[in-house]
Amino acid sequence: MSEATAEPRYAARASRMRASEIREYLKLIDQPGLISFAGGIPDPALFPAAAFAETYARVLADPARSRSALQYSVSEGYLPLRQWIAARMLSDRTIACTADNVVITSGSQQALDFIGKLLISTGDTALVTAPTYLGALMAFNAYEPRYDTLPLDATNRTPAAYADAADRAGGTVKLAYAVPDFANPTGATMSAAARVKLLELADALDCAVVEDTAYTELRFSGEAVPSLASLEIARKGSIEASRVIHCGTFSKVMAPALRIGWIVAAKPIVRRFVLVKQAADLHSGTLDQMVMHEVADATFDTQIAKVRASYGARRDAMLAALARHMPKGVRWSQPDGGMFVWASLPEGQDAAALVQRAVSEARVAYVPGRAFFTDGTGANTFRLSFTLPTPPEIEDGIARLARVFATV
Amino acid sequence: MSEATAEPRYAARASRMRASEIREYLKLIDQPGLISFAGGIPDPALFPAAAFAETYARVLADPARSRSALQYSVSEGYLPLRQWIAARMLSDRTIACTADNVVITSGSQQALDFIGKLLISTGDTALVTAPTYLGALMAFNAYEPRYDTLPLDATNRTPAAYADAADRAGGTVKLAYAVPDFANPTGATMSAAARVKLLELADALDCAVVEDTAYTELRFSGEAVPSLASLEIARKGSIEASRVIHCGTFSKVMAPALRIGWIVAAKPIVRRFVLVKQAADLHSGTLDQMVMHEVADATFDTQIAKVRASYGARRDAMLAALARHMPKGVRWSQPDGGMFVWASLPEGQDAAALVQRAVSEARVAYVPGRAFFTDGTGANTFRLSFTLPTPPEIEDGIARLARVFATV
Numbered sequence: 001m002s003e004a005t006a007e008p009r010y011a012a013r014a015s016r017m018r019a020s021e022i023r024e025y026l027k028l029i030d031q032p033g034l035i036s037f038a039g040g041i042p043d044p045a046l047f048p049a050a051a052f053a054e055t056y057a058r059v060l061a062d063p064a065r066s067r068s069a070l071q072y073s074v075s076e077g078y079l080p081l082r083q084w085i086a087a088r089m090l091s092d093r094t095i096a097c098t099a100d101n102v103v104i105t106s107g108s109q110q111a112l113d114f115i116g117k118l119l120i121s122t123g124d125t126a127l128v129t130a131p132t133y134l135g136a137l138m139a140f141n142a143y144e145p146r147y148d149t150l151p152l153d154a155t156n157r158t159p160a161a162y163a164d165a166a167d168r169a170g171g172t173v174k175l176a177y178a179v180p181d182f183a184n185p186t187g188a189t190m191s192a193a194a195r196v197k198l199l200e201l202a203d204a205l206d207c208a209v210v211e212d213t214a215y216t217e218l219r220f221s222g223e224a225v226p227s228l229a230s231l232e233i234a235r236k237g238s239i240e241a242s243r244v245i246h247c248g249t250f251s252k253v254m255a256p257a258l259r260i261g262w263i264v265a266a267k268p269i270v271r272r273f274v275l276v277k278q279a280a281d282l283h284s285g286t287l288d289q290m291v292m293h294e295v296a297d298a299t300f301d302t303q304i305a306k307v308r309a310s311y312g313a314r315r316d317a318m319l320a321a322l323a324r325h326m327p328k329g330v331r332w333s334q335p336d337g338g339m340f341v342w343a344s345l346p347e348g349q350d351a352a353a354l355v356q357r358a359v360s361e362a363r364v365a366y367v368p369g370r371a372f373f374t375d376g377t378g379a380n381t382f383r384l385s386f387t388l389p390t391p392p393e394i395e396d397g398i399a400r401l402a403r404v405f406a407t408v
Numbered sequence: 409m410s411e412a413t414a415e416p417r418y419a420a421r422a423s424r425m426r427a428s429e430i431r432e433y434l435k436l437i438d439q440p441g442l443i444s445f446a447g448g449i450p451d452p453a454l455f456p457a458a459a460f461a462e463t464y465a466r467v468l469a470d471p472a473r474s475r476s477a478l479q480y481s482v483s484e485g486y487l488p489l490r491q492w493i494a495a496r497m498l499s500d501r502t503i504a505c506t507a508d509n510v511v512i513t514s515g516s517q518q519a520l521d522f523i524g525k526l527l528i529s530t531g532d533t534a535l536v537t538a539p540t541y542l543g544a545l546m547a548f549n550a551y552e553p554r555y556d557t558l559p560l561d562a563t564n565r566t567p568a569a570y571a572d573a574a575d576r577a578g579g580t581v582k583l584a585y586a587v588p589d590f591a592n593p594t595g596a597t598m599s600a601a602a603r604v605k606l607l608e609l610a611d612a613l614d615c616a617v618v619e620d621t622a623y624t625e626l627r628f629s630g631e632a633v634p635s636l637a638s639l640e641i642a643r644k645g646s647i648e649a650s651r652v653i654h655c656g657t658f659s660k661v662m663a664p665a666l667r668i669g670w671i672v673a674a675k676p677i678v679r680r681f682v683l684v685k686q687a688a689d690l691h692s693g694t695l696d697q698m699v700m701h702e703v704a705d706a707t708f709d710t711q712i713a714k715v716r717a718s719y720g721a722r723r724d725a726m727l728a729a730l731a732r733h734m735p736k737g738v739r740w741s742q743p744d745g746g747m748f749v750w751a752s753l754p755e756g757q758d759a760a761a762l763v764q765r766a767v768s769e770a771r772v773a774y775v776p777g778r779a780f781f782t783d784g785t786g787a788n789t790f791r792l793s794f795t796l797p798t799p800p801e802i803e804d805g806i807a808r809l810a811r812v813f814a815t816v
Contacts, residue, residue, distance in 0.1 A: 006649050006674035008616040009582065011529040011551070017683040044475035052478065053468035060461035067452035070460065070663035106514060110689040117550060121419040138687040142525060143419070174417065208416040241414050255478040257694035266414035275425045279546040281518040285693050286665035 012122075016141040020134055020371065035397035037384040038365040040184060040339055046307055047255045048299045055291045069287040075278040076270075077104025077262075078289035084297060085248070085262050093216075094230035095246065097239050101264050103273045106284050108214055108249040108261035112139035114276045115175065115210055115245060120145045124171035127162070131342075131372030131381070133184045133212065136177055147374040150176055150198070159204035175208040175245075176201065180228055182215040182338025185372045185383040189336055192225050199232050202243055209244045215338040217253045217304050220312030222336035229264065240266045250292055252339070253303050258288040311339065317391035318384065321398035327406040332384075341384045342369070349408060351382040362400035420530075424549040428542055428779065443805035445792040446773040448592060448747055454715055455663045456707045463699045477695040483686040484678075485512025485670075486697035492705060493656070493670050501624075502638035503654065505647050509672050511681045514692050516622055516657040516669035520547035522684045523583065523618055523653060528553045532579035535570070539780030539789070541592045541620065544585055555782040558584055558606070567612035583616040583653075584609065588636055590623040590746025593780045593791040597744055600633050607640050610651055617652045623746040625661050625712050628720030630744035637672065648674045658700055660747070661711050666696040719747065725799035726792065729806035735814040740792075749792045750777070757816060759790040770808035 060066045076082065082099035089095040089102075105111040112135065120126060120143035127150040128136065137147075146169045148162060166173045176198060180190040190198070202209045211228040226234075229246040233239050242265070249261035263273055277283065318341055322332050332343035345351055352368035359365050369381030386394060468474045484490065490507035497503040497510075513519040520543065528534060528551035535558040536544065545555075554577045556570060574581045584606060588598040598606070610617045619636040634642075637654040641647050650673070657669035671681055685691065726749055730740050737754035753759055760776035767773050777789030794802060 006644075006647075006651055007676050008527055008651065008653075009580065009614065010680065011525070011527055011532070011582075013529070014526055014680060017680070017687060019683060020686070041480050044479050047475070047478045049468065049471070049474045049478060053465065053474070056464040056468060057461065060457065060464060063457070066457045066461070067455070070455045070457060070665045071452050072449050072659075072664045106689040106692075109687075113688045117419070118422055119416055119419055121421070124419070135687075135690070142684070142687055172417065174419075206417070236414075239414075243414055243416065245416075251480075256480045257478045259689060259691070259693050268415050272418065272422065272425070275427060276550070278428070279425060279517075279543075279550055280521045280688075281514040281667060282543070283667070284514075285667050285696055288693055288696065 013142050013144050016144060017138070020138060034359065034363045034365060035389055035393050035400070036365040037386065037389070037397060038367050039385045039388050041388065042252055042256065042307070043310065043387055046303075046310055048295055048303060051295045051299050052255065052291065055294045056287070059287065059290050059294070065290070069290050071286060073283050073286040075283050076274045077102070077284060078286065078293060081289050081293040082262075084293055085264070088300070089264055093227045095227065095233060095239065095264060097264055100267050101239055101270055103263050103270050103277060104284050104289060105261045105263060105277070106259040106281065107251055107256065108212060108247045109135055109139065110280075111247040111261055111263045112136050112210075112212070113142070114263070114273055114280070115208075116140040116143040116145070117276055118272055119174045119208060121171060123169055124174045125162070125166035125169060127173060127176040127207075128374060129178060129183070130375060131185055131369060131378055132177065132374070133179055134371055136212070137374065145174070146171065148173070149375070150178065159201055162201075163205055173205045173207045175210050177210040177212065178228070179212045179214065180225070181213060182218060182335055182340075184214070184338070185340055185367070185369065186342040187333050187335030187338050187340045188342070189222075189225060192231070195225065195228050195231055199228065199235060199244075207243075211244050211246045213246065213248045214252060216248075218307060218311055218339065219337035220308055220315055239264075242266055245269065250296065253300065253307055254292065254296060258285065258292050260284060260288060260292045311387050314386040314389070314391055314394060315341070317394040318386040318398065321395045325399045325402035327402060330405055339385050339387045341386065343382050343384060344369075345380040345382070345405065345408075347380055349380050351380055354404065354408065355382075358401055358404050362404045364397045364401045364404075366401070421550050421552050424552060425546070428546065442767065442771045442773060443797055443801050443808070444773040445794065445797070445805065446775050447793045447796050449796065450660055450664065450715070451718065451795055454711075454718055456703055456711060459703045459707050460663065460699065463702045464695070467695065467698050467702070473698070477698050479694060481691050481694040483691050484682045485510070485692060486694065486701060489697050489701040490670075492701055493672070496708070497672055501635045503635065503641060503647065503672060505672055508675050509647055509678055511671050511678050511685060512692050512697060513669045513671060513685070514667040514689065515659055515664065516620060516655045517543055517547065518688075519655040519669055519671045520544050520618075520620070521550070522671070522681055522688070523616075524548040524551040524553070525684055526680055527582045527616060529579060531577055532582045533570070533574035533577060535581060535584040535615075536782060537586060537591070538783060539593055539777060539786055540585065540782070541587055542780055544620065545782065553582070554579065556581070557783070558586065567609055570609075571613055581613045581615045583618050585618040585620065586636070587620045587622065588633070589621060590626060590743055590748075592622070592746070593748055593775070593777065594750040595741050595743030595746050595748045596750070597630075597633060600639070603633065603636050603639055607636065607643060615651075619652050619654045621654065621656050622660060624656075626715060626719055626747065627745040628716055628723055647672075650674055653677065658704065661708065661715055662700065662704060666693065666700050668692060668696060668700045719795050722794040722797070722799055722802060723749070725802040726794040726806065729803045733807045733810035735810060738813055747793050747795045749794065751790050751792060753788045753790070753813065753816075755788055757788050759788055762812065762816065763790075766809055766812050770812045772805045772809045772812075774809070
């Protein structure tokens with residue numbers, strides 16, 4: 001018997017794949033008596049559960065459909081679903097496209113992995129906001145990029161400054177990643193002017209723009225801002241001349257468990273993603289795609305209204321409770337939608353150290369903000385999700401959290 | 409309006425991602441009047457459709473289960489499913505393991521992608537048989553390996569010869585990939601002696617052994633051969649000292665559309681794969697995993713018996729028809745299981761050129777073999793799948809194909 005270790009020699013990229021510390025906070029969600037603002041997951045009470053149950057039953061009750069639903073299918077995704085998405089992209093987001101511009105992914109997380117796989121060589125630069133969505137960093141990290149910071153509004157850095165820094169790191173700027181509506185973790189929305197500036201920067205750098213619209217439907221107040229894809233199509237004349245890779249998901253409005261998201265882009269780019277999809281997992285679940293198509297077609301608008309009303313009331317409850325209870329020096333954002341309020345303690349305080357006290361003394365959880373930064377800053381920041389607790393729980397939890405912060 | 413191309417500058421690996429020519433042949437399956445031996449997909453008439461319908465309905469009818477089934481879940485996979493797989497690995501394959509040794513993947517195709525991602529740096533060597541499963545090449549290609557040829561039985565190359573060739577190519581041998589039972593495309597099964605030799609080679613090279621068991625349950629005749637994982641555990645004393653990464657799937661025995669496969673390996677390796685899974689798509693479908701667990705628990709043994717009887721009869725029909733009709737000089741394998749007969753035309757003939765005549769004149773399709781080789785050889789070889797046509801269709805189709813070959 002050998003005592004040799006069983007572990008193979010991993011590729012260099014394996015050292016970039018680390019467990020998200022957020023996972024530890026998410027585990028707190030199910031602790032009895034604990035009020036968790038740590039999640040970032042939808043309220044399951046809002047899922048159209050009856051429609052899903054009825055549709056799975058109906059598709060599987062038809063022998064011909066059942067056979068297709070349980071069989072292998074094409075890598076680009078179920079055609080009626082891609083057609084439905086193309087129509088909604090036009091009606092909801094002014095993105096003129098056809099089913100040939102759409103590829104189905106297993107949630108938008110898979111879209112981010114595929115984007116890294118297709119675009120990033122070791123040492124290439126990815127522009128991301130600070131803070132940014134941790135799942136994007138996890139996906140891109142496997143392809144060993146260098147990160148540089150994308151400002152959300154005016155920038156005093158020229159395109160040449162970005163390009164030079166990328167060149168010195170041994171690569172080029174390959175993509176700029178943004179969550180323009182109600183970003184995770186900040187809840188911030190980019191202005192139309194900032195979006196156009198981002199597209200101009202991408203033109204100057206000849207890089208792709210990755211638009212992650214995970215929260216776009218969750219607007220509770222304010223006016224919708226045109227998508228980066230629609231602005232780019234207006235500038236270039238057609239989606240076929242667009243450099244935007246637009247990613248969407250059913251996870252927040254419908255349900256996440258079916259793992260259905262999509263990429264909308266110019267056809268040659270979509271054809272590349274179809275090859276990536278085929279190599280990665282052949283295709284997304286056939287039955288799940290068929291069911292999601294029918295349930296979305298029947299309930300998508302109702303679902304949007306339902307999640308907006310529910311999450312909007314909880315955002316209001318959270319903003320009111322923060323204003324009522326938080327001690328001086330704690331600051332927070334005023335999101336127009338999404339799932340998160342972004343907050344900060346006075347400079348010098350450590351949100352990661354305090355979360356331990358918050359959990360043990362106040363039985364309240366949140367996510368410390370540092371994990372969302374690529375540069376090690378953000379120690380005093382934290383993220384509060386308002387989508388799972390009820391308004392009375394939010395009021396109670398924020399009051400309890402404020403008492404911890406008041407005694408630092 | 410710009411006329412600039414919309415395509416971004418892809419990573420170097422993108423040039424390795426090409427459309428499989430096999431896809432063109434698979435499209436022929438649904439042509440009316442055409443008898444296709446081109447597939448490699450299960451017969452949907454054998455899916456346990458009623459059990460799936462009943463189980464989706466039952467899980468979604470329970471409000472508490474429905475909420476979990478439609479919600480985000482953990483990256484390693486649904487615990488009861490992983491426990492069920494661990495128990496079957498012990499009972500069916502003599503692989504002593506626990507749920508902590510199991511990670512759920514979206515089909516075994518995703519396992520192959522993850523293995524490439526975790527192990528292969530550009531220029532590293534992957535050992536594969538010639539011919540080999542095309543999907544493995546597609547998955548690994550994204551990580552830019554060099555390929556070297558793994559002989560299935562005795563080899564006259566020393567470990568040092570493999571290592572030296574890998575070193576000259578600028579990397580090391582990172583893995584040896586094998587489909588030991590009824591391989592795609594050859595239908596060949598490795599002897600126990602050849603398996604032990606492969607494990608010894610891997611020890612000498614300090615590389616991982618990837619065991620793809622996609623067809624293992626489909627044995628129609630002959631004695632089962634111990635899995636590479638079980639032989640390695642016997643050699644090393646525990647799965648924790650094993651260098652085998654064992655991949656399985658429900659696609660061939662149950663149904664492919666739910667996209668559920670698994671990796672079984674030492675715990676530290678599994679923990680790495682969980683990180684890869686989280687970054688790649690967060691997790692596989694929650695509802696699909698819950699349903700597959702219950703349907704597999706209720707029907708797996710019945711399903712094995714059913715697919716063995718059905719595909720075994722079709723293999724017999726194909727071997728009988730080949731013997732009855734094929735002209736001299738055409739040779740074929742005698743598989744003990746799986747989905748394929750591997751055949752060859754006389755040296756110098758081109759199976760890819762002849763498939764056009766087979767389709768247009770005889771209305772019969774097969775897959776030319778060249779795509780399954782990494783070295784450009786195999787022009788006279790071809791693959792025949794027997795899992796979709798009925799025995800009378802097989803008899804008719806092989807007779808028609810033989811008439812085309814007889815007039816070359």
